Amino acid sequence: MTMSTTSPKRAVFEEFAKTAKCLGHAGRIEIIELLAQGERSVEAVAERTGMTVATTSQHLQTLKRAGLVSARRDGKFILYSVSGDEVIALISALRVVTEQHAAEMDRIVRGYFDKRDGMEPVSREDLLERARAGLVTVLDVRPADEYAAGHIPGATNIPLSELEQRLGDLTKDREIIAYCRGPYCVYAFEAVAALRQAGFSARRLKGGLPQWRTAGLEISRDLT
Amino acid sequence: MTMSTTSPKRAVFEEFAKTAKCLGHAGRIEIIELLAQGERSVEAVAERTGMTVATTSQHLQTLKRAGLVSARRDGKFILYSVSGDEVIALISALRVVTEQHAAEMDRIVRGYFDKRDGMEPVSREDLLERARAGLVTVLDVRPADEYAAGHIPGATNIPLSELEQRLGDLTKDREIIAYCRGPYCVYAFEAVAALRQAGFSARRLKGGLPQWRTAGLEISRDLT
DNA sequence: CAGACATTCAATAGTTATGTTGAATGTAAT
DNA sequence: ATTACATTCAACATAACTATTGAATGTCTG
Numbered sequence: 001m002t003m004s005t006t007s008p009k010r011a012v013f014e015e016f017a018k019t020a021k022c023l024g025h026a027g028r029i030e031i032i033e034l035l036a037q038g039e040r041s042v043e044a045v046a047e048r049t050g051m052t053v054a055t056t057s058q059h060l061q062t063l064k065r066a067g068l069v070s071a072r073r074d075g076k077f078i079l080y081s082v083s084g085d086e087v088i089a090l091i092s093a094l095r096v097v098t099e100q101h102a103a104e105m106d107r108i109v110r111g112y113f114d115k116r117d118g119m120e121p122v123s124r125e126d127l128l129e130r131a132r133a134g135l136v137t138v139l140d141v142r143p144a145d146e147y148a149a150g151h152i153p154g155a156t157n158i159p160l161s162e163l164e165q166r167l168g169d170l171t172k173d174r175e176i177i178a179y180c181r182g183p184y185c186v187y188a189f190e191a192v193a194a195l196r197q198a199g200f201s202a203r204r205l206k207g208g209l210p211q212w213r214t215a216g217l218e219i220s221r222d223l224t
Numbered sequence: 225m226t227m228s229t230t231s232p233k234r235a236v237f238e239e240f241a242k243t244a245k246c247l248g249h250a251g252r253i254e255i256i257e258l259l260a261q262g263e264r265s266v267e268a269v270a271e272r273t274g275m276t277v278a279t280t281s282q283h284l285q286t287l288k289r290a291g292l293v294s295a296r297r298d299g300k301f302i303l304y305s306v307s308g309d310e311v312i313a314l315i316s317a318l319r320v321v322t323e324q325h326a327a328e329m330d331r332i333v334r335g336y337f338d339k340r341d342g343m344e345p346v347s348r349e350d351l352l353e354r355a356r357a358g359l360v361t362v363l364d365v366r367p368a369d370e371y372a373a374g375h376i377p378g379a380t381n382i383p384l385s386e387l388e389q390r391l392g393d394l395t396k397d398r399e400i401i402a403y404c405r406g407p408y409c410v411y412a413f414e415a416v417a418a419l420r421q422a423g424f425s426a427r428r429l430k431g432g433l434p435q436w437r438t439a440g441l442e443i444s445r446d447l448t
Numbered sequence: 449c450a451g452a453c454a455t456t457c458a459a460t461a462g463t464t465a466t467g468t469t470g471a472a473t474g475t476a477a478t
Numbered sequence: 479a480t481t482a483c484a485t486t487c488a489a490c491a492t493a494a495c496t497a498t499t500g501a502a503t504g505t506c507t508g
Contacts, residue, residue, distance in 0.1 A: 009417060013250035013257075016315070019322045020253070024245030025466085026237035033237075042485060055467055057486060068321070076475060076484055090321045091240070093314040097292070098243045100310055193233060249496085266455060279497055281455060300454050300505055450508090457502065465494070472487065478480080 022066040023094060027051055028059050035069055036088055036186055037161050039081035092186055121206035122177050124215055127152075131177075137170060139178045139202075141191040142209075148222040152179065152212060155220075160187045167198050175201045182208035246290040247318060251275055252283050259293055260312055260410055261385050263305035316410055345430035346401050348439055351376075355401075361394060363402045365415040366433075372446040376403065376436060379444075384411045391422050399425045406432035 023029055030049050034040060040048075046056035060080050063069040070083045082088060130136045131154060138155040140147050147157040158166050160180075170176060176195055180187035188204040195202035205212075213219060247253055254273050258264060264272075270280035284304050287293040294307045306312060354360045355378060362379040364371050371381040382390050384404075394400060400419055404411035412428040419426035429436075437443060 009421070010250060010254070012417070013253045016253050016318055016322050017248050017250040020244055020246075020318055021248035021465090022244075024241050024248040026234060026241040029237045029240050029244070030234070052468075053485075054469085054487090057484095058467085061486080067324070073475085076477095076482095078485065084324065086317070086321045086324055090314075090317040093310070093317040094240055094244055097310045097314045098240050100291070100308065193236070197233070245495095251496095276498075277455075278457090278499085281457095282497085285456080297505085300452095302455065452505100452507080454505080455503080458500095460498085461496100462498105463494105463496075466492080467490100468492100469490085470488095473485080475482105475484085477482080 019066050019068070022063055022068055023091065025059070027055075028063055029091065029094075031056070031059055031063065032068065032082060032087065032091055033186060033190060035080055035082045036091075037190070039072075039079040041077040041079055043077075045080065088186060095186070095189065120203070122203050123206050124212060124217060127177055127205055128217070130175075135174060137174050137176045139170075139176050139191065140180075140209075141178050141187045142180050146181075150209065150213075150219045150221050152209070153218050153220045155179075160191055163191055163194055167195075167200075170195075170200065172200055175203065177203055177205055179205035179212075180208050182210045243290050243292070246287055246292055247315065249283070251279075252287055253315065253318075255280070255283055255287065256292065256306060256311065256315055257410060257414060259304055259306045260315075261414070263296075263303040265301040265303055267301075269304065312410060319410070319413065344427070346427050347430050348436060348441060351401055351429055352441070354399075359398060361398050361400045362429075363394075363400050363415065364404075364433075365402050365411045366404050370405075374433065374437075374443045374445050376433070377442050377444045379403075384415055387415055387418055391419075391424075394419075394424065396424055399427065401427055401429055403429035403436075404432050406434050 023032075027049060031045055034045060034048055042057050042060060043053055045060065046053045049056065051059070060069065060071070064071055064080075067083055068087050069080050071078050071080050073079075127136070127138065131138055138152055140151050140155040140157045141160045141163065142157075143159050143161075144157060147155075147159075151157065156169070158169065178188045178191040178195070180191075188208070192202045192204050209219075247256075251273060255269055258269060258272055266281050266284060267277055269284065270277045273280065275283070284293060284295070288295055288304075291307055292311050293304050295302050295304050297303075351360070351362065355362055362376055364375050364379040364381045365384045365387065366381070367383050367385075368381060371379075371383075375381065380393070382393065402412045402415040402419070404415075412432070416426045416428050433443075
C-alpha cells in the first residue's frame with residue numbers, strides 16, 4: 001500500500017508544508033501581523049521590523065510565492081497586503097495553538113510583562129461587572145465604521161491603526177480591556193501587546209463582538 | 225522605536241514560528257492527519273507513512289515538543305495522538321489557505337484525479353437535489369456515535385477509520401459525497417482523497433453537519 | 449534474569465534556509 | 479535623457495534541518 005515518494009497524497013502534503021514553512025520564521029509572522037493592519041511598502045515594513053530592506057523584500061517575496069500576501073504597484077512603491085481573511089484565520093489558529101500548548105510562551109510573556117496577568121482573556125461576565133464598577137476602560141480597536149455599526153456600551157473606539165498616536169487618550173489608572181471581531185481576529189492581541197509595551201495594564205476580551213451579541217448582551221449603536 | 229533582536233514582541237513571534245516550523249514538513253503533516261483519526265504507535269505511523277521508525281520517532285518528538293501531539297505509554301507501545309481540536313483547526317486553516325492560494329495545488333490535484341472535479345465542495349442545495357434523484361451516495365465519515373446522534377437523511381455511515389476496509393460497501397456507479405463535522409474538520413478531506421485513490425468519484429459537502437443543521441435542513445436520528 | 453521488542457539517542461553527511469553584500473531593475477521626477 | 483529612489487536580484491558564508499546508521503534505553507514475556 002505504501003506508495004513511492006511522489007504519491008499524489010504526499011504531493012498535497014508537500015504543498016501544505018510549503019505554506020507552513022513560510023510561517024516558520026518570526027520575521028515573516030511579524031510582517032503578516034503588520035500587513036494585517038493595512039497595506040505597506042517594503043521600506044515601511046523594513047523600518048517597523050528592523051530588518052534591512054533587501055531582507056524584507058526577500059521575505060515578502062517568499063510570502064507572495066506562497067499566496068499569503070499580495071502586492072500592487074503604486075508609483076514608486078510596491079504595496080503589500082495580506083491576501084485574505086483566511087490568512088488571518090490561519091495565523092490566529094497558530095496563535096491559539098501556540099498559546100495553549102507551548103508552556104514556554106507563558107514564561108516569556110510573564111517575564112517581560114506584569115506578573116499577574118498573562119495572555120488569558122477576560123470573560124464577558126467579568127468585563128460587565130468591572131465596567132459597571134468603573135474599574136476598567138473598555139477599548140474597541142476595530143475600524144470606526146464597524147464600531148459605529150454596533151459596540152459594547154461605554155466602549156471607547158480607537159482603531160488599531162491609530163492606537164500608537166492616541167495613547168494619550170487613555171489613562172493608566174484603570175486596566176484596559178480590548179476587544180475586536182472575534183477569536184479569529186488579531187486586532188485585540190496586537191492592541192494588548194502595544195499597550196503593555198507602552199506601560200499600560202491591558203487584557204483582551206474573550207471572543208469578540210459577535211460572541212458578545214450571541215450571548216445576548218446589550219449593544220450600543222451610533223445613529224447616523 | 226526599533227528594539228533589539230530579543231524584544232519581547234520578537235520572542236513571542238519566535239514561539240509562533242516554532243509551532244509553524246513543525247508544520248513545515250510534509251511528513252509531519254501526514255503524521256498529524258493520521259493521528260487525527262486516532263492514537264497510533266510509532267511503528268504504526270512509520271508503516272503508514274513509509275518512513276523509517278527512527279525518522280518517524282524523531283518527527284513525533286518534534287511535534288510533541290511543540291505541543292501538537294501528546295504521548296502515552298501502553299505496555300511496550302507509546303501511543304501518540306493530537307493534543308486537541310485547536311491543532312486540527314490549525315491544520316484545517318492551513319489547508320484552506322493552501323487550497324485557496326497555491327495555484328499549483330490545483331494542477332497537482334487535477335493532474336492525478338478526475339479532470340472535472342477538483343477540490344471544490346458540493347453545496348447543500350446540490351446535494352439535496354441530486355440525492356433525491358438517486359444520483360449520489362451520501363457518506364457520513366464521522367464516528368458511529370456521532371452519526372447515531374443525528375445525520376443527513378439517507379446518509380451511509382462509514383467512519384473514516386474503517387473506510388479502507390469497507391470500500392466494498394460502496395458503489396462506483398454513483399458519485400460519493402462525503403461530509404463530517406464542519407469546515408474545520410479533516411475527515412471529509414481525508415475520505416475524498418482515499419476514495420479517489422481507490423478509483424471512486426468523490427467530493428465533499430460544503431461545511432458539515434452543524435452547517436446543515438443551521439441551514440434548517442432535515443436531520444435523521446437513530447432511536448436508542 | 450534473559451531475550452524479544454518498541455522506542456529513543458548520538459553522530460554524521462547531505463540538503464536547504466538565512467542574511468549580507470553590491471549590483472541591477474524599473475518607475476517618477478527634473 | 480538624466481537623476482533619484484524603491485525594490486529586486488545574484489552570490490556567498492553561515493546556520494539549521496533531515497534522514498541514516500548503529501547503539502542504547504526501557505518494558506514485557508517466559
